[in-house]
Amino acid sequence: SQTIHQWPATLVQPVGSPLSLECTVEGTSNPNLYWYRQAAGRGLQLLFYSVGIGQISSEVPQNLSASRPQDRQFILSSKKLLLSDSGFYLCAWTQNNSPLHFGNGTRLTVT
Amino acid sequence: DQQVKQNSPSLSVQEGRISILNCDYTNSMFDYFLWYKKYPAEGPTFLISISSIKDKNEDGRFTVFLNKSAKHLSLHIVPSQPGDSAVYFCAASALGGSEKLVFGKGTKLTVNP
Numbered sequence: 001s002q003t004i005h006q007w008p009a010t011l012v013q014p015v016g017s018p019l020s021l022e023c024t025v026e027g028t029s030n031p032n033l034y035w036y037r038q039a040a041g042r043g044l045q046l047l048f049y050s051v052g053i054g055q056i057s058s059e060v061p062q063n064l065s066a067s068r069p070q071d072r073q074f075i076l077s078s079k080k081l082l083l084s085d086s087g088f089y090l091c092a093w094t095q096n097n098s099p100l101h102f103g104n105g106t107r108l109t110v111t
Numbered sequence: 112d113q114q115v116k117q118n119s120p121s122l123s124v125q126e127g128r129i130s131i132l133n134c135d136y137t138n139s140m141f142d143y144f145l146w147y148k149k150y151p152a153e154g155p156t157f158l159i160s161i162s163s164i165k166d167k168n169e170d171g172r173f174t175v176f177l178n179k180s181a182k183h184l185s186l187h188i189v190p191s192q193p194g195d196s197a198v199y200f201c202a203a204s205a206l207g208g209s210e211k212l213v214f215g216k217g218t219k220l221t222v223n224p
Contacts, residue, residue, distance in 0.1 A: 032210065044200065044214035090154050097208035099145060102154030
C-alpha cells in the first residue's frame with residue numbers, strides 16, 4: 001500500500017532563516033505531487049504541483065520554491081522566511097484520478 | 112476570490128442526529144467535488160466524492176448531494192457519532208479528478224454524546 005511521509009511535524013524558525021520541508025511517497029511510482037498550505041482562518045491553498053521529476057508548477061507567487069529531485073520526493077524550500085510564511089504545510093499525492101492523499105503536515109511558525 | 116465557500120465555520124449536533132454540512136461554489140467549470148475530514152495535527156483524509164453527472168452519492172452513513180443549478184453541495188452524516196467530530200473540507204476540481212483541488216475554509220463539526 002502507498003504511504004506518504006512528511007517531516008518535521010512542527011518547526012519554529014526566525015524571520016530570514018532558510019526552510020526545507022521534505023515529503024516522500026512509498027508504494028507507487030510517478031505520482032503527481034502537491035504542496036498545500038493552510039494559513040490561519042483560511043482554506044487549503046495549492047502552492048506547487050509536480051507531474052514528474054524536475055517538473056514544477058507554481059500556483060501563486062510567493063517566497064517559496066519547490067523541487068522534485070527524485071520520483072517520489074518533493075521538497076519545499078525558502079531562502080529567507082517571512083512572518084507571512086507561517087502556516088500548516090501539507091504534502092499530497094494522487095495518481096490515476098485517485099482521491100488526493102495527504103501527509104500529516106508540518107506546522108511552521110516564523111517568529 | 113474564494114471559489115469554494117463553506118459559510119459555517121462550526122456546527123454542533125447531538126449524537127444520533129443528522130449533521131448537514133454545506134458548501135457553495137462559484138466556478139461553473141467545476142465538475143468533481145470531494146469532502147475531506149481532518150483531525151487535529153493530521154492531514155485531511157478523503158471521505159466521499161461526487162461527479163457533476165450525478166446529484167447524489169452515498170457511502171454508509173455519509174451522503175453527498177449536488178445541486179448544480181444552485182452551485183451547492185452538502186454532506187449528510189446520519190447518524191452522527193462523537194468520532195465524527197473533526198473539520199470537514201469541501202473541495203472542487205475542474206479537471207474531472209483530484210488534480211489541482213480548490214478547497215473551502217472548512218467547517219468544524221462537534222458531535223456531542
